[in-house]
Amino acid sequence: MSDPENLAGKGPGTRLVGAGRRPEWTGTGDQPAAVVSPPVWRASTHLYPDMTALRAGTSANADGRFYYGRRGAPTQWALAEALTQIEPGAAGTVLYPSGVAAIAAVLLSVLKPGDVLLMTDNAYDPSRVMARGILKDYGVETRWFDPTDVAAFEAALCERTTAVLLESPGSLTMEVQDVSAICALARARGITTILDNTWASPLGFAALAHGVDISVMSLTKHVGGHSDVMMGSASAGEALYQKLRRRAQMLGQVVSPDDAALVLRGLRTMGIRLERETASAVAIARWLEGRPEVARVLCPMLAGSPGHALWQRDFTGGCGLFSFVLKGGTSAARDAFIDALSLFGIGYSWGGFESLATPVDPTAMRTASPWPLPGMDEADRFGIRLAIGLEDVGDLIVDLENGFRAWNKV
Numbered sequence: 514m515s516d517p518e519n520l521a522g523k524g525p526g527t528r529l530v531g532a533g534r535r536p537e538w539t540g541t542g543d544q545p546a547a548v549v550s551p552p553v554w555r556a557s558t559h560l561y562p563d564m565t566a567l568r569a570g571t572s573a574n575a576d577g578r579f580y581y582g583r584r585g586a587p588t589q590w591a592l593a594e595a596l597t598q599i600e601p602g603a604a605g606t607v608l609y610p611s612g613v614a615a616i617a618a619v620l621l622s623v624l625k626p627g628d629v630l631l632m633t634d635n636a637y638d639p640s641r642v643m644a645r646g647i648l649k650d651y652g653v654e655t656r657w658f659d660p661t662d663v664a665a666f667e668a669a670l671c672e673r674t675t676a677v678l679l680e681s682p683g684s685l686t687m688e689v690q691d692v693s694a695i696c697a698l699a700r701a702r703g704i705t706t707i708l709d710n711t712w713a714s715p716l717g718f719a720a721l722a723h724g725v726d727i728s729v730m731s732l733t734k735h736v737g738g739h740s741d742v743m744m745g746s747a748s749a750g751e752a753l754y755q756k757l758r759r760r761a762q763m764l765g766q767v768v769s770p771d772d773a774a775l776v777l778r779g780l781r782t783m784g785i786r787l788e789r790e791t792a793s794a795v796a797i798a799r800w801l802e803g804r805p806e807v808a809r810v811l812c813p814m815l816a817g818s819p820g821h822a823l824w825q826r827d828f829t830g831g832c833g834l835f836s837f838v839l840k841g842g843t844s845a846a847r848d849a850f851i852d853a854l855s856l857f858g859i860g861y862s863w864g865g866f867e868s869l870a871t872p873v874d875p876t877a878m879r880t881a882s883p884w885p886l887p888g889m890d891e892a893d894r895f896g897i898r899l900a901i902g903l904e905d906v907g908d909l910i911v912d913l914e915n916g917f918r919a920w921n922k923v
């Protein structure tokens with residue numbers, strides 16, 4: 514089915530269906546393409562027919578070669594290749610046991626003692642915690658910059674800057690970054706750019722095509738898509754891919770074939786899930802905008818929302834994740850809002866088939882840019898993040914109406 518050449522130039526839906534389905538991974542040798550999905554190859558030991566083959570297998574550290582479980586087997590290879598096939602410009606993809614593991618391994622692969630890392634101020638909190646903890650311990654200094662201020666980014670560059678971590682939109686506060694402009698400035702100075710592309714996935718934002726060097730995703734979210742598996746990935750061009758691959762082997766980063774098969778299953782339907790979630794999210798965001806209790810809707814997919822112009826310029830799709838800020842109020846009133854919801858689960862993560870709601874309190878996580886955002890009233894600081902799933906919009910709106918009723922009562 515999927516000779517990689519066959520998928521080149523095809524549409525995203527066609528690529529999602531065919532990606533990673535090489536006949537040698539779905540067949541039995543004499544029967545190529547015997548099954549649809551690559552089977553689960555559970556293996557630590559790989560067997561060699563003789564000593565010559567064992568010696569050759571050990572020294573040839575290349576993709577698709579049996580060696581030992583640390584370099585994966587066809588189930589993991591199929592998922593990695595599928596992710597490469599949906600990321601234009603990627604030469605390869607490395608899998609990690611979680612999104613956080615992917616970010617950590619990527620940073621540890623491109624930074625060394627004495628280096629300065631520039632990190633966007635809206636970065637996922639565990640990325641910040643890494644900077645203050647393990648990176649600091651290893652002699653790497655991190656400086657934060659306002660996500661939407663390219664001039665501030667340029668001013669923050671110094672001789673020791675070797676890497677930049679971007680996240681667009683930020684997964685809490687939804688600022689969209691001018692990724693191309695930032696990457697052009699970095700590339701001219703030989704600085705490696707890393708984008709946490711979990712929100713958009715390659716379907717919504719072609720990271721490498723916009724100048725990013727390494728595109729990282731938490732596969733736990735959209736790709737897995739069913740809230741039952743954790744994994745991460747990093748895709749890059751040839752030189753960085755080889756570096757990441759070797760470093761992952763040194764760090765002993767492997768994913769189980771069972772988990773890889775689950776994520777690969779999620780990948781097949783990611784396109785239609787994202788389309789549906791995007792349409793529902795835009796409808797709900799528009800409805801929220803009309804509510805008197807709402808100060809600001811932070812949804813780049815919605816006309817008039819911060820970041821919408823850049824989103825329209827650079828993105829080919831969205832997802833169900835966005836935030837809104839309530840007018841005034843108290844933390845207790847917001848708790849009452851969220852507690853009154855019954856279709857929205859209360860819990861971390863997003864990108865599953867089910868809707869979720871969590872509070873947004875970024876103050877303690879930002880050092881280079883304000884919250885509330887510029888132009889907003891100081892009193893309007895209690896946010897809620899919604900992950901819109903596959904339920905019906907009308908039902909979700911009724912649920913949110915119950916939330917507003919509870920908010921207004923406190």
Ligand SMILES: *Cc1c(COP(=O)(O)O)cnc(C)c1O
Binds near residue numbers: 611612734743
């Ligand atoms: C969830 C998330 C991660 C971390 O992924 P895990 O798989 O949970 O470790 C990284 N970045 C963003 C933007 C996320 O939302």
